[in-house]
Amino acid sequence: MFDTLTERLSESLRKIKGQGRLTEANVEATLREVRTALLEADVALPVVREFIEQVKTRALGQEVQKALSPGQVMIKIVNDELVAVMGKANQKLSLATQPPATILMAGLQGAGKTTTVAKLARWIKENERKSVLVTSADIYRPAAIEQLQTLAAEVGAEFFPSDPSQDPVDIVNAALAHGRKKYFDVVIVDTAGRLHIDEDMMDEIKRLHAAIKPIETLFVVDSMTGQDAANTAKAFNDALPLTGVILTKTDGDARGGAALSIRHITGKPIKFLGIGEKTAALEVFHPDRLASRILGMGDVLTLIEEVERKMDREKAEKLAKKIHKGKGFDLNDYRDQLLQIKSMGGVAAMLDKLPGVAGMPKEAKDKVNDKEMVQQLAIINSMTPQERQSPDIINPSRKRRISMGSGTDVADLNRLLKQHDQMQKVMKKFKKGNIANLLRGLKGQMGGHRPPF
Template sequence: MFENLTERLSGSLRKISGQARLTDDNIKDTLREVRKALLEADVALPVVKAFIESVRKRAVGQEVRRSLTPGQVFVKVVQQELEGVMGQSNEALNLAAQPPAVVMMAGLQGAGKTTTVAKLARLLKEREKKSVLVVSADVYRPAAIKQLETLAAEVGVEFHPSSADQDPVVIAEGAIDAARKKHVDVVILDTAGRLHVDEQMMGEIKRLHQAVNPIETLFVVDSMTGQDAANTAKAFNDALPLTGVVLTKTDGDARGGAALSVRHITGKPIKFLGVGEKSDALEPFHPDRVASRILGMGDVLSLIEEAERKLDQKKAEKLTNKIKKGKSFDLEDFRDQIQQMKNMGGIGGLLDKLPGMGQMAQMAQQQVNDKSIGQMEAIICSMTPKERRYPDTINNARKRRIATGSGTQIQDVNRLLKQHKQMQKMMKKFSKKGAVANMMRGMGGMMPPGGGTPPFGRM
């Protein structure tokens, strides 16, 4: 998300950050570039106008004039204004209610409501330690009810059955009553969607809202619809007392216009971002971190939080102790590292959050991407346990067998063995540091040779 916007903004702001002093001319030129970048990212025009005017007022004011490095302060002004447009800080769900707290999901058909219900249920269960019950009041799509039942089983939360011949209000009230009897903390209610906003749908959802009086009413919207996402959110906000927005499919949106438009147009906070198809691919929305990523400054806090949640600390410590004792870093350890990286969202998810990568991240992804990481894992899995523990025993005949078994070429096997050797050396260098730091730096060993020290190593 935001790739196009990051590229354009970074280029225009780089020019001005090197200026010893700011003038009306260089501010004007840079603001014109920023304006173009925002419009190309499909940010709504009223948002762009308000944003540019706000930056201009601060840029020509005392705040920048008195600074010793006005160019850098100008970049900081742009970052703060981006945060202001999207909301100053993350707004968590308000679940302070007599259990069960009811969370109602609204939105158009195809926006990803049902999958978002399951993702949110998993997030509340795992991170907030809440017991959750999910229910579908989408009586027009029996398949959606079955889909939610399947997803609920997958993420390990309660599912309340419903059918197409029931009234949505009866379904919702029955689910809340069942949750109360089972002492469930949160009920998440999936509602019917339409291909477009219509009076019948709005009337039904208003009636449902009045009946259950949810503590949170979240609007789920596809970020790939750009500024249309903000306009649809406004239509729903006029009909319902929304408390927040969930932007879905942000991993497929290179522009990011919806994230910059929704808050300004609706006045409602973005609470979550859907960042992939898996059930754990839902993240709290932090405006300050997103603004930092837009400007190419990375998002280290999110990276650390993700590492703490997803990296296997026991494996990392075991590996560190193994290296400290002078034992060799073998191919089974290498495979563990690859799997850890996949858990962290792959190469793309990792590089996106690292500060100062810029074009280096794109270059790195061209050389080593998630497809090549999967290929490396397949090669290692085609080896015998002995070959994985003692890579030096792999001769040409074994290489041919491994290549055939993994559907690769002998050159690919040779390349992996060379990268493993490089990573072996790196792990020895970093063996005296923390386990997680080892892992993050060690992942740099997967970068192909020829381009000097890998990006992670340079950091």
């Protein structure tokens, strides 16, 4: 996410970091590069102008002149201003009302609205421990109603049926009545999208809003449309009292213009990021953490939270006890760790949140993909239980059988065994051998919540 912007900003700030003192000349030169990087990222021009002016004022002010390391303070200023542009702090989903709390989802067609309804339902169930009812008022696309019904079953939310012959207001009123009768905590309403903003669309969603008086009105927008996403959000906000924005498809957005423009243009907070197609791929938006990620300093806190939320605690405790007793780390354990990484979006998604990755050569980053992880899982699955437990017994004839069974080469198997051996050595250094503890070590090195300036 935001690879291009990260690369350009990191390069610009790296040059000034080594300066003994900041002058108007080197600050101007750096900010010219930063301005270009932001414009290339499709950040709205008014946002760029204000951002550059704020950084310049602070960079030439007393806080930098008195600093022991002005170059590093300059990086901190850029970080702080990025956070300010995106909203300073995370604004939580508001569900504090007489149940059911109603959430109205709005947006253009193609933004991923229906999928986001399911993602949000799953997030609320898993993180807020609340029961969720979903319904679709999109009477123009029967396929959208069917899609939501399928996704609701997948995430464990109840689906309230609707039909293209019904009036959208009748649908939502019936859904709310059902929600009250069955004591649901939250009702999420999916609405019709259009290919562009039109008067009929706005009139309909205004009627829906007036009928259900939602506690949250969330605008779902495709981040890959850049500053157009911010302009579209503003148009909706002029018609509806939006309470927040969900940015979708951020995993495919190398620029980041939408994330940096929306708050400034609409005045509304970004509450969530859609980071993939799966229903678990929804991430709470933290401006400070995203600023750190944009500047190439990672987001270890989010990664730790994700690991702790998704890891199998029972398996982790068994592994910790096993390693603590000196029983080693076998290929069954290695397989469990790979599956945990896969459940968090894969290796590339995790690396995006680790500090220092932005400084890796492009060739090295391009080699990071999940193909090898899938291949390694296939190899381990082709082994017998005895071979997984005692890899030392895997002789040349066993290697040939395992490779044929997994559709790989013996060289791939040898590489897996070598990596397992290296990981076994690392795990021995930790009393509780799991990914979460490895990441907590990184968190400690970061000094808690602040990035290392």
